[in-house]
Amino acid sequence: MKGYRDNAKNLLKSASVDIGDRIKIRKRGQEFEGLLMPRTKGEAADHIVMKLDSGYNIGIKATEDTEIEKIREGKEPEMRRHGEKVEPDADKPNISIIGTGGTVASRVDYRTGAVHPAFSASEIYNSAPEIAEIANIETNNVCNVLSENMTPELWSKVGNAVAEDLNDGADGVIVAHGTDTMSYTASALSFMLKNLSKPVVLVGSQRSSDRPSSDVTLNLTGAVSVAISNLAEVCVVMHGSTEDEFCLIHRGTKVRKCHTSRRDAFQSINDLPLGIVRDKSVRFFQDKRGRRKNGKVEVEDGFEEKVALVKIFPSIQGEIIEKLIEDGYKGIVLEGTGLGHTPESLFSGIEKAIEKNIPVAMTSQCIWGRTNMRVYSTGRDLLDLGVFPVEDMLPETALVKMMWILDKTQEMEEVQARMKENIAGEISSRTRADTFLKPKIPGEE
């Protein structure tokens, strides 16, 4: 009765059930059927944890009105311990999962209701053991932070770990990452990894893995399927719909978390997704993509932290830019309005920044579309000051790219030239019209 105590233990005992048995729990008119799981450290002792047929775990508080029925006996599920070696199957590809922290495989504390970020790569594996049927899985923890606390230093650390695993024989690497800043890390890896010869897949979860609505099983299975596919790109694999139907594969420099809570929160912007994965089968939409090949992956790591992303709004004060100069900022990415504009009140600050050799790039807060600073007089004035637009690049991607470039050179012309050069799919020369998202209009086709 591994880990269970008090009420929960008594209830399970009186129903003569054991870990791994198929059971049914009735409580307040609701009925749940699934396999009884061992209680994991950190979970409240009075909750019974079961794995539903959907693959999701659920915790039910053992109270007086909780009824348990044994459906049939089962055997205790195999759990993998951290660092434990499993004999690899020579017929299966080898995948490495790098843990960074975040929601993937995190657990709800049933006492407080809050989600615990703490997890290890082996816990990730245990939360979706299905993936072992597809590939030999090695796990490796690089850090353990909530993704909002990721730093450029950790990006470099993750990038080096990815390259090491790929060069050590992994057929693909999965980076388990919190969703909040997943797209920033995806961009960082996209720029850092050179001669990329295999898939690097970022995956996360919008719900913790032991909640009934968790998306971790489909996402992880999808990620492993993509990690063994014919791809050599940094990508994000996450739910493509609110159902457990399929995942979409998004290019690392073109993806954005577009919803606070939906499982299908991630969207490709100004670009089609790279492809779709359904029932472990991968289909690519884009022929223009890196393909699996041989060769050593190299890392150009390092990011200048003193780069600011400034969102423009009416009445934004020019001093904001002057403060950044005083503070020793080395680069500025503006999230302008429309085609790439700011109020005139910002012009003098921008002028000073550029005089001090601080590059100022222009993106758009519209998110979709392309900057074009030649249409209106404001854009032309900003161009004259030395601001440079970066096509259809996402503001977040432009930030990460400028951090990466400024670590290598601070020569203004060189920075500008590299910012405007398509390095990792971050700039599309032409945007497909069907990549703009449209609402369903009630009563219209």
Place this chain on the structure above:
Amino acid sequence: MKGYRDNAKNLLKSASVDIGDRIKIRKRGQEFEGLLMPRTKGEAADHIVMKLDSGYNIGIKATEDTEIEKIREGKEPEMRRHGEKVEPDADKPNISIIGTGGTVASRVDYRTGAVHPAFSASEIYNSAPEIAEIANIETNNVCNVLSENMTPELWSKVGNAVAEDLNDGADGVIVAHGTDTMSYTASALSFMLKNLSKPVVLVGSQRSSDRPSSDVTLNLTGAVSVAISNLAEVCVVMHGSTEDEFCLIHRGTKVRKCHTSRRDAFQSINDLPLGIVRDKSVRFFQDKRGRRKNGKVEVEDGFEEKVALVKIFPSIQGEIIEKLIEDGYKGIVLEGTGLGHTPESLFSGIEKAIEKNIPVAMTSQCIWGRTNMRVYSTGRDLLDLGVFPVEDMLPETALVKMMWILDKTQEMEEVQARMKENIAGEISSRTRADTFLKPKIPGEE
């Protein structure tokens, strides 16, 4: 041959055509048919301007290889001069168009290719005379700035002009506005106008009115149709598709410019549009909306300018918040990651701000979805510091709302309470699942 000179004049003369005639122009394999328009001041003298059947004006440079053919004679179109009085038709509703500047009815300078912002409300009217069939139109210029240069002071000015016109007998008011910051102004008007009894419609154009692909005719016709409808809300009326099919009516506090250049750039976020207008006929989707009634409109104007919208990104430095405190900022709206998070590195700055009685509101850079700071430890920590989430409110709307509230009170609890109260449709209690935009997936239904 009003206004034409040199090559253009000679060419028109030799073809014996006059202003208002139906003509065909052939140039470099292309053919254009339409009515010859008078040349307007500011346009290059060597361009011939014609109105196409689509209602759009086009300017064609008169060169040696330009052929002009007269199809049939016509009469000179009536143009309305600024301030000119037209006898109102007692059977038609009365609409006031307030000009603020921006692309609506602006013109391309055919010499430089740049778009001139200069225009008057009567120029707007002249660019789509169709609207006079629907209503008596009065025009009124409040300011003449590109929308990126709109200020909180001008918001108040526009709000007062709107109320004045409505209280003076207008059945609806249209505010012609550049698209860059249209949604900010729409929010400002939504909060400012009290006891709103009639429609207030913001309209703009993503292309200048004399470009063949201009959207001004459909948008203005749609705006006038909505301005005479059974609505009492501040809304944005803009193209709903890339074709000249229909416009969508968006609630002023729930709308966002989501594309730099498409005609259908405006989207309702976390909400259905209020309705649709097609062929001058308006259909509402939302029963929950203000309806036309009697009563005097009041204005609660005034905005505190010292409010900052800060977009969160990895490695954002805590000093940014401290600088805002030093600079005398009165309020801060954070555009956090995910459900409403910031890196821990920002905590001490946020704590200091709140100690100094500066309210700090949390929105999400995901754009879609609702903030929820009780799920993860970071959110709980920020709540403990005194940061308050504002549900599914757009960051831009939250900024404008806080500016408006801080002008009225700086009492922290009062500011928080009013920020969290739904005043003008800015907070939805429940978000419809079908309001999240989804991409078309190649090869899937």
